[in-house]
Amino acid sequence: MIKQKLKSINVLFLIFxxxxxxxxxxxxxxxxxxxxxxxxxxDQYTRLRALVNYPIETTNKSYLILGAEYNRVILNLEDxxxxxxxxxxxxHIIDLNIGYTFKWNEKWRIGAKFNPRIASTLTKSxxxxxxxxxxxxxxxxxxxxxxxxxxxxxxILGLTYNATTGIPFPxxxxxxxxxxxxxxxxxxxxxxxxxxxxxxEKNNLQAFIGLDGYLAHLQEPSxxxxxxxxxxxxxxxxxxxxxxxxxxxxxxxxxxxGYTFRxxxxxxxxxxxxxxxxxxxxxxxxxxxLKFKI
Numbered sequence: 001m002i003k004q005k006l007k008s009i010n011v012l013f014l015i016f017x018x019x020x021x022x023x024x025x026x027x028x029x030x031x032x033x034x035x036x037x038x039x040x041x042x043d044q045y046t047r048l049r050a051l052v053n054y055p056i057e058t059t060n061k062s063y064l065i066l067g068a069e070y071n072r073v074i075l076n077l078e079d080x081x082x083x084x085x086x087x088x089x090x091x092h093i094i095d096l097n098i099g100y101t102f103k104w105n106e107k108w109r110i111g112a113k114f115n116p117r118i119a120s121t122l123t124k125s126x127x128x129x130x131x132x133x134x135x136x137x138x139x140x141x142x143x144x145x146x147x148x149x150x151x152x153x154x155x156i157l158g159l160t161y162n163a164t165t166g167i168p169f170p171x172x173x174x175x176x177x178x179x180x181x182x183x184x185x186x187x188x189x190x191x192x193x194x195x196x197x198x199x200x201e202k203n204n205l206q207a208f209i210g211l212d213g214y215l216a217h218l219q220e221p222s223x224x225x226x227x228x229x230x231x232x233x234x235x236x237x238x239x240x241x242x243x244x245x246x247x248x249x250x251x252x253x254x255x256x257x258g259y260t261f262r263x264x265x266x267x268x269x270x271x272x273x274x275x276x277x278x279x280x281x282x283x284x285x286x287x288x289x290l291k292f293k294i
Contacts, residue, residue, distance in 0.1 A: 028053050028250075032289030034212070036236065036260070039283040042078035045234065045265070047071055049289070053097055065099035065113075073214060073234075077278070087121055087220040088232060094118040095134075104139075111138040117163075119216035129217045129230070136160035136173065144177070153178040156189075194242070202246050208256065209239045212287075215272075222267075230270040237262040238285045255288040 032049040053067030071093035077085040094117065101111035113136045120130035138158035143149055154177040159170040175189030186195045192210035199205070213235040221228045240258015247253065265278040 026294045027051065028055070028292045028294060030289060030291040032287065032291075034285075034287045036263075036285055037283055038079075038279050039281045041279075042076070043279065044076045046074040046076070048074075051095075051097075053099075059102075062102035063100070065097065065101070067097035067099075069093075069095040069097065071214070073216075081278075083222045083224050083229075083276075087123060087218060087222065090121065091214065091216045091232065092118065092120060092122045093214055093216060101140075107141055107143075109140040109142065111140060112136070113138070119214065121216065121219050124219045127217075127219070130219070132163040134160075134162045138173070144179075151179050201249075204244050204246075206242045206244075207240075208242050208258070209237070210256075212236045212238060212285075218267075224267060224276045227269050227275045229267040229275050231268040231272055232266070233268060233272075234265045235262070236260045236264075236285070240285065250293055252291050252293065253289075254291065256286070258285050259283070260285055 029052045030049065032047075034045075034047040034049070036045040038044060049069070049071045051067065051069035053065050055063045055065050058064050073091040073093065075085075075088050075091070077088060096116045097113065098115070099111060099113040101109055104110045115134035117132040117134060118126065118130050119132055120126070122130075136158055137160075138156055141155045144152040144154050146152055154175075156173070156175040158173040160173050161170045173190070175187065177185065177187045179185045183198050184196070185198070187193060190211065192208055194206045194208040194210075196204055196206040213233065215231060215233040218230055218232055221230050223229070238256075238258045238260050240256060242254060242256035244252050244254045260282045263282050264280055266274050267276040267278065269275050
């Protein structure tokens with residue numbers, strides 16, 4: 001029993017990291033396409049993603065950030081399942097982003113982020129189970145533009161809360177970026193860590209490991225294995241390579257491709273316990289898009 005609870009916590013934490021942290025703090029706008037086929041099957045997962053964030057300077061070096069993000073998840077379930085899959089075809093994830101950041105002292109900046117979320121199949125009118133609340137508090141030491149440093153760095157420490165985890169307390173967040181040389185740099189953290197090689201101002205290549213996924217409410221639950229299914233989740237851990245082309249310093253096209261080394265696509269009951277596994281076979285992964293960043 002304890003082992004099963006620990007396994008559930010690990011899976012939900014992975015979902016939390018995917019959902020909450022996958023939105024990069026420096027992105028002002030992004031359009032993205034993701035694709036994961038099911039190995040030896042006609043099933044496939046596709047996600048279309050769009051986000052926009054707009055910073056408003058309130059005082060000197062203090063900013064209010066308002067934004068929104070929309071994810072449309074399309075599940076093409078072509079295999080034979082012992083239940084009706086029609087209600088699982090499309091999942092909508094809608095976030096409202098509200099953030100504020102200010103200069104604390106010469107080295108540190110503080111940022112806070114609040115994210116009300118709708119994650120649902122939206123086949124009926126909204127109900128309370130379609131809503132989730134996420135948030136975070138961050139301490140940022142950004143020395144990437146400090147010319148006195150031979151190897152600039154950026155450290156982000158924080159606490160984050162996400163309603164989808166089922167864990168009633170904040171979780172730590174750490175991200176550390178450092179330049180190793182004029183061409184090499186790395187970022188260690190969640191949901192993505194990478195080692196990047198910069199060819200020139202326009203092109204860079206990176207090796208990465210990262211997380212992706214979601215959790216959403218099903219408005220038309222099915223009965224599977226004698227239990228009502230109320231939620232669906234996907235959690236994946238990926239390793240691979242990415243390429244970025246910089247049209248300008250702030251406007252970037254990118255493609256990441258690799259292979260999952262952990263994949264779990266699951267139907268869950270109202271307590272978010274696993275009821276039916278749609279897929280757990282590792283497979284190919286692709287993510288590509290355009291972004292405008294700070």
